[in-house]
Amino acid sequence: MGQTHPLRDLTFFIAYINEDKDIRAVIFDKDGKTITGMFALAFQDEVFDKSLISYFEVIRRYMEGDDQQLKEVKEAIRYIYPIHEKRETPLMSFKRLILNVVHYSHENMEYPKRTFRFYLVILITLPLLALRYVGRVISMLTSYRHRLSKAIEAECQIDPNDPYDLNKHLPEGNLEQSNQPIWKTVVYSVGIIIATIIMLFIGAFIIDMIGAARPHGNYPSIVDKLWYVVSLGWLF
Numbered sequence: 001m002g003q004t005h006p007l008r009d010l011t012f013f014i015a016y017i018n019e020d021k022d023i024r025a026v027i028f029d030k031d032g033k034t035i036t037g038m039f040a041l042a043f044q045d046e047v048f049d050k051s052l053i054s055y056f057e058v059i060r061r062y063m064e065g066d067d068q069q070l071k072e073v074k075e076a077i078r079y080i081y082p083i084h085e086k087r088e089t090p091l092m093s094f095k096r097l098i099l100n101v102v103h104y105s106h107e108n109m110e111y112p113k114r115t116f117r118f119y120l121v122i123l124i125t126l127p128l129l130a131l132r133y134v135g136r137v138i139s140m141l142t143s144y145r146h147r148l149s150k151a152i153e154a155e156c157q158i159d160p161n162d163p164y165d166l167n168k169h170l171p172e173g174n175l176e177q178s179n180q181p182i183w184k185t186v187v188y189s190v191g192i193i194i195a196t197i198i199m200l201f202i203g204a205f206i207i208d209m210i211g212a213a214r215p216h217g218n219y220p221s222i223v224d225k226l227w228y229v230v231s232l233g234w235l236f
Contacts, residue, residue: 005037007063014052015040021049023056074164085167088140091185094192097133127203130196197230 010025027037043055058076061069088096102118122129148156158165204222211219228234 012056014049021052023052070164074166074169077166087143087145090137091188091192093136093140094133094188094195097129097136101129123202124206127199127206130199130203133196200226 005027009027011028012023012025015022015024022043023041025039025041026035028034029036041056041059043052058073061073065073101122102116158167163169201223204226207222208219
């Protein structure tokens with residue numbers, strides 16, 4: 001079982017390691033100089049100190065705050081995904097990929113409508129996005145799920161009547177709505193399949209164009225081979 005420490009005994013700071021930054025907490029000995037322990041919070045940001053400070057402020061208000069501050073924390077959160085209950089679904093992986101590609105800044109999940117930006121160069125990277133999506137899905141399905149000990153889980157049970165429980169009261173506009181109709185899920189799923197196939201064809205076309213431009217190039221068409229697979233020609 002891991003150690004626990006009162007919040008007042010922890011000293012927090014931003015740690016700069018290579019290209020990443022995170023927030024770390026240290027525990028000092030009685031002399032106030034010797035470090036006896038250290039751990040990092042989960043969030044990282046390689047660009048903005050401000051986002052790390054904002055992240056820590058949410059935690060500070062949650063740990064120290066009164067009802068008013070807890071209410072402000074709840075209202076500030078616009079996105080939550082229940083990773084403690086289930087793995088990221090292929091549909092959510094697709095939504096996260098789109099957020100990372102056509103939205104900018106650390107606010108892309110908080111306020112997607114005001115962070116949307118689209119550049120034509122994205123069309124060129126579509127084949128890579130298809131591979132990135134497949135890789136993300138495989139990673140999410142095969143990665144180890146961290147679990148807390150039963151003792152810690154028992155201490156962290158949420159009051160059934162807690163008005164700040166975001167598992168029951170999802171933020172407005174949350175990506176993962178529990179009451180999403182089945183038709184919407186089906187449409188999203190079909191759209192993901194079609195988008196993935198289109199991205200693969202674009203990538204195959206680019207490869208064929210590069211092959212055709214090379215002198216004395218006589219390479220088999222990747223587009224034809226992909227069409228053979230997608231059209232189920234191998235079944236007949």
